[in-house]
Amino acid sequence: MPFVNIRLTGGDEAPTREQKAELIKGVTDLLVRVLNKNPANLVVIIDEIEKDNYGIGGVTITELRKKSS
Numbered sequence: 728m729p730f731v732n733i734r735l736t737g738g739d740e741a742p743t744r745e746q747k748a749e750l751i752k753g754v755t756d757l758l759v760r761v762l763n764k765n766p767a768n769l770v771v772i773i774d775e776i777e778k779d780n781y782g783i784g785g786v787t788i789t790e791l792r793k794k795s796s
Contacts, residue, residue, distance in 0.1 A: 729758050730770045736788065737775030747773050 731754050735742060742750070751771045758764045778788040 728768045728770065729762065729764055730772075731758070732772050732774060734774045734776055737777050740778070741775050742773075 733750060733754070750773065754771050755766050755769050758769055759766050778792065781788055783791060
């Protein structure tokens, strides 16, 4: 059973409900087409990660985004 986990920035950058539904459908369709999998057995999970909860180079994404704006 394929299991796909999509991680995206949450908060003010979070995808809409419609965008999430489109991602789930698109990933499912892709695995059906490419891997010939049964869509009833595919699991797609979307995790929204707050920008303060991860970082790059020792700096949170919140701080990185502030510097680049």
